Amino acid sequence: MIVRYIFDVDGTLTPSRGVIDPEFKKYFIEFCIYNHVYLVTGSDRAKTLEQIGKDTYYWCDLVYQCSGNDVWSGDDNIATKEFVWPDNLNEFCDYWINYSNYNIKTGAHKDVRPGLLNFSIVGRNATKKQRDDYVAYDAHAKERELIARLVNENFPQLQAKIAGETGIDITLKGNGKEQIIHEFSPHDKLIFFGDRMDPGGNDYQLSLEVVNSGGNAHHVKDWKQTWEILKSL
Numbered sequence: 621m622i623v624r625y626i627f628d629v630d631g632t633l634t635p636s637r638g639v640i641d642p643e644f645k646k647y648f649i650e651f652c653i654y655n656h657v658y659l660v661t662g663s664d665r666a667k668t669l670e671q672i673g674k675d676t677y678y679w680c681d682l683v684y685q686c687s688g689n690d691v692w693s694g695d696d697n698i699a700t701k702e703f704v705w706p707d708n709l710n711e712f713c714d715y716w717i718n719y720s721n722y723n724i725k726t727g728a729h730k731d732v733r734p735g736l737l738n739f740s741i742v743g744r745n746a747t748k749k750q751r752d753d754y755v756a757y758d759a760h761a762k763e764r765e766l767i768a769r770l771v772n773e774n775f776p777q778l779q780a781k782i783a784g785e786t787g788i789d790i791t792l793k794g795n796g797k798e799q800i801i802h803e804f805s806p807h808d809k810l811i812f813f814g815d816r817m818d819p820g821g822n823d824y825q826l827s828l829e830v831v832n833s834g835g836n837a838h839h840v841k842d843w844k845q846t847w848e849i850l851k852s853l
Contacts, residue, residue: 622656623809624681626800626830628823629661631815633843634671636785637751644847645676651850652679660684660797662789662822664733665692687791687822688800689735701735703792709775713739716767722757724750737790738783739767746786755785764788765820781822789822798825801833810835813846 627633633648634640640648651657657680661668665685669677677683683692691698710730716739717729726743738744741763742754758764764782771780771790779796783789789796804810812830814823817839827837840846 621807621809622805623811624656624658624804625651626658626660626810626812626826627846628797628814628816629659629668629671630663630784631842632813632840632846633659635843638671640672640676641843644843645673647847647850649676649679652676656681658682658684658800660688660800660826662687662733662736662738662783662787662797665690682803684797684800686733686736687789687795687797689791689795690733701795703735703795705732705737705790706775709737709771709778709790712771712774716741720763721761722754722763724753726750735791735795738787739790740787741767742786751786758786768820781824782816782818782820783822784816796825797822798829801826801829804833806833808833808835812837813840813849814838815840815842 630636659680663685668683668685678694685692689701713730717725720741722741724742726745728744729740731738731744742750768780768782768788771778777793778790779793780788780790781796810830810833812827814827816823817827817837818824830837838849
């Protein structure tokens with residue numbers, strides 16, 4: 621039996637949209653050297669490299685970008701899935717940008733990645749304070765939960781899941797992070813770390829698949845908790 625460790629990145633190995641802590645990075649690279657490590661994130665490759673650095677990236681066995689729709693081994697692109705978004709989905713997103721009760725809109729609301737659309741009401745140009753303000757608003761209004769539910773109800777070929785602090789990941793049905801479970805042998809022992817394992821979160825379905833395969837899923841609140849759990853193993 622081979623033990624394989626799977627990690628989300630944003631909020632699990634790094635602060636949300638931030639760079640990995642230098643001391644944790646040293647620890648994590650050493651962990652990668654002695655273990656089979658895989659990353660699965662909704663972000664694209666450029667963003668992940670920015671967050672964890674090339675050295676960390678290259679020590680991982682594989683990196684599943686864009687929720688597993690863009691797969692990399694170092695500099696080698698193993699596979700990529702593309703998807704053309706239906707026009708009415710663009711119209712749906714535009715409606716929410718224009719009529720959301722949250723009034724601060726910073727631009728870059730629709731980030732099209734291989735096989736994935738990341739949608740954000742506040743926008744990816746938001747400052748840290750603007751992001752924090754939206755997080756507080758959404759905790760009360762549950763706006764992302766509502767938008768994701770409406771996408772799932774009105775676009776039967778798609779699935780929407782809450783991602784990170786301010787976003788929603790939209791993919792073809794079955795093409796979320798859970799799709800990577802088929803990359804592993806039934807004889808492997810899988811251990812998964814993620815910060816959005818709550819129902820509707822983009823780590824939730826994969827966490828269920830890992831547990832159903834006999835593995836373990838660690839729902840962490842931040843990278844510090846990830847580090848503590850790794851040191852305890």
